[in-house]
Amino acid sequence: MYLKDKSSPNYELPATQFITMMESITINTFKVKHLSLLLCLCFQTGIAQQEWRNPLEFPLYLAGNCGELRPNHFHGGIDMKTQGVIGKAVHAVQKGYVSRISVSPWGYGNALYLTHPDGTTTVYGHLERFAPKIADYLWEQQHQLERFAVNLYLTPEQLPVEEDEIVAYSGNTGSSGGPHVHFEIRDTETEELIDPLPYYMHLIKDTRPPKITGLMIYPQAGKGVVNGKADKQELKIAYDAQGKPFIQARIEAWGDIGLAIRANDYMNETGNIYGVKETILQEGGEVLFRAYINRFGFDEIGISIV
Numbered sequence: 001m002y003l004k005d006k007s008s009p010n011y012e013l014p015a016t017q018f019i020t021m022m023e024s025i026t027i028n029t030f031k032v033k034h035l036s037l038l039l040c041l042c043f044q045t046g047i048a049q050q051e052w053r054n055p056l057e058f059p060l061y062l063a064g065n066c067g068e069l070r071p072n073h074f075h076g077g078i079d080m081k082t083q084g085v086i087g088k089a090v091h092a093v094q095k096g097y098v099s100r101i102s103v104s105p106w107g108y109g110n111a112l113y114l115t116h117p118d119g120t121t122t123v124y125g126h127l128e129r130f131a132p133k134i135a136d137y138l139w140e141q142q143h144q145l146e147r148f149a150v151n152l153y154l155t156p157e158q159l160p161v162e163e164d165e166i167v168a169y170s171g172n173t174g175s176s177g178g179p180h181v182h183f184e185i186r187d188t189e190t191e192e193l194i195d196p197l198p199y200y201m202h203l204i205k206d207t208r209p210p211k212i213t214g215l216m217i218y219p220q221a222g223k224g225v226v227n228g229k230a231d232k233q234e235l236k237i238a239y240d241a242q243g244k245p246f247i248q249a250r251i252e253a254w255g256d257i258g259l260a261i262r263a264n265d266y267m268n269e270t271g272n273i274y275g276v277k278e279t280i281l282q283e284g285g286e287v288l289f290r291a292y293i294n295r296f297g298f299d300e301i302g303i304s305i306v
């Protein structure tokens, strides 16, 4: 996060409470007082949406969520846990047709794309194998092309599927660190990624708030000073009796400064950590910056999304 100050000699950063990790975001503001960063519970901010069926046959637990930060990209879907094993049935979440089958030793591994009448396409990645009618078609094509790695696009008439139909079995293929299903929802027309969580709020327990794990303040080289220094400084986070984080020290700064925060979100009954869905930077009651992960394009997320 980046804050710009040209006129005000001093300002303070009092109680802060925040949510996600961000980098260099430009905000033009001349005077900053009473900054606060708000972190919102992952699922409280989702817009009410239709409830989709779980593609798996057992309770839904996530190993990763949509938009969380990976080393060089934002994660493009949700990673559904498969009880530590491969070979679990994967069902179509809506009726539609197989629009793409891709097989690769990398990335999504064996992946299936189903296109639905409501304008969405669902993607199931790292599969062990496909249901027989899909596997037969794939086998034929692989033989014809004399290639293992293929990327096949199909028309609606070729392989239609019903809602609930078993379309594949979960696996650990491609760039996968353990058995799971990488699940995405895309806008069929624009190919934008849509956060699947709002469709699955009814199946996931999350009463645990996100937690800030770090806050850093960066004077911009030659343009700003924080507490009399030009170096970056870590701000110590303290917690009040209710567990609410705040910054104890008074911070004096002038010029152009940047703010970076690191935070994780959590869900019930799992030890996994997740990215934060919404981050807000406020001055008093005024929102200076808001990041809300709901839908994003491939050009916005980095080089790989699995």
Ligand SMILES: [Zn+2]
Pocket (backbone or CB within 6 Å): 064, 075, 077, 078, 079, 181, 182, 183, 305, 306
């Ligand atoms: Zn994934």
